[in-house]
Amino acid sequence: MAQLRKLILVGTAMISLLASAPLAAAKPLEVVASFTVLADVVHEIGGTHVNVRSLVGPNGDPHEFEPSPDDAKALKEADVVFVSGEGLEGWMDRLITASGYTGKPAVASEGIKTREMEEDGKTVTDPHVWNSPVNVMLWVKNIEKALSAADPQDAPHFHANAEKYIAELKKLDAYAHAKLDAxxxxxxxxxxxxxxxxxxxxxxxxxxxxxxxxxxxxxxxxxxxxxxxxxxxxxxxxxxxxxxxxxxxxxxxxxxxxxxxxxxxxxxxxxxxxxxxxxxxxxxxxxxxxxxxxxxxx
CATH class of the missing domain: 3.40.50.1980 (Nitrogenase molybdenum iron protein domain)
Structure with a gap:
């Protein structure tokens, strides 16, 4: 009887220990971003909960990029795909078709007040929105939203990172004004x-x-x-x-x-x-x- 009582106590202790243990961390999201600038900002918001791959590499030109079979494979296996949008990634539709990716890319530049200009008799949108940190603040909000939708469990983490990064962008904007306004x-x-x-x-x-x-x-x-x-x-x-x-x-x-x-x-x-x-x-x-x-x- 004493041995049985001992086993029951040990079993109860183990159950309590397991119940109090934290839930296993979710597997990091596999994320693909179109080019390095966007990939870096996605990494800042995702932190340890994302693995980010940039299709266009360092010092690469996103206008003239030619995707490879490895890029198509990465896209097909991605949980989330980010593009800047506004016509920057003219090759992305072809890559999606070739890869078999069935999702819809998240557009980081959604909601930004874009520049319109005339080029060869046509009205075109300037896609280079990241060259103002004020615009990148909107990127951050869109990135946080997309990552949170794909991984709700880690949404508080994404939100905290987003708030911290926006504070850095505000400092950067103030720095630019202080230097250039003079x-x-x-x-x-x-x-x-x-x-x-x-x-x-x-x-x-x-x-x-x-x-x-x-x-x-x-x-x-x-x-x-x-x-x-x-x-x-x-x-x-x-x-x-x-x-x-x-x-x-x-x-x-x-x-x-x-x-x-x-x-x-x-x-x-x-x-x-x-x-x-x-x-x-x-x-x-x-x-x-x-x-x-x-x-x-x-």
């Missing part, structure tokens, strides 16, 4: 490779001129280049930048024709490698602000 209006003019800094310009009152439109897939005509050279001379643009993700040949030629001086390299549509100066979105944006302000100071 620059005289007539000096806030820059030549870049293509028209990817429109949201930066809108937010911080910087005028960016470029020979190529919103996509690096387009080509500038000789007449467009000649017109741009005349405009640069007339407006007194003194500095130009190359971009990490596309060919600098044309912008270098225009700079030579106008006398504009090199300001260095900006990170526009992709992060650097991990050992580079723009290995995260926060680092990338701060780096770009610092380079532009330094160039204006010269």
């Amino acid at each position: 620059v005289p209006d007539d000096k806030r003019k820059v030549l870049t490779s293509h028209d990817a800094f429109g949201y930066f310009g809108r937010e911080y009152k910087v005028k960016f001129l470029s020979p190529v439109g919103l996509s690096t897939e387009t080509e500038a005509s000789a007449a467009d280049v000649a017109k741009l050279i005349d405009q640069i001379k007339a407006e007194g643009v003194k500095v130009y930048f190359i971009e990490n993700s596309n060919d600098p040949k044309l912008v270098n030629q225009i700079a030579t024709a106008t006398g504009a001086k090199p300001g260095g390299e900006l990170y526009v549509e992709s992060l650097s490698t991990k050992d580079g100066p723009a290995s995260s979105y926060l680092k990338m944006f701060r780096y770009n602000v610092d380079r532009v302000v330094t160039a204006f100071g010269k």
Whole structure:
């Protein structure tokens, strides 16, 4: 009888111990993001509860990206797929069809007040929304919503990360204003490779001129280049930048024709490698602000 009583007590203790143990953690979500900037922000919100893969790699061009069979495989196996949207990922529909992915990508840029402009007689939307941290705050909310829908158990974790990251974005926006608002209006003019800094310009009152439109897939005509050279001379643009993700040949030629001086390299549509100066979105944006302000100071 004593032995039986002992076994009952041991069994009761084990049941109590199991009942008080935390529930097993959910398996991390397998997440695919279209390009490195978006993947980094998704990782910041998802934390340890997501494994994030970027289709376009560091220093890659999301306009001219050519998906591989491995990309199709990753997409098919993903729990959540993120795109920025607004026409950036023109190749995504083809990749979805090829991969057999049956879900619907979450659009991070949903709800952002976009820029519209004329290009070749058509009205097009500027997809480069991340070049303003104010826009990325909306990215964060959309990312949190999509991750929480896919993994409700970890929704509080995603919300806490989102709030923390938005606080960092507010600091980044204040930093950019403090640096750029101090620059005289007539000096806030820059030549870049293509028209990817429109949201930066809108937010911080910087005028960016470029020979190529919103996509690096387009080509500038000789007449467009000649017109741009005349405009640069007339407006007194003194500095130009190359971009990490596309060919600098044309912008270098225009700079030579106008006398504009090199300001260095900006990170526009992709992060650097991990050992580079723009290995995260926060680092990338701060780096770009610092380079532009330094160039204006010269």
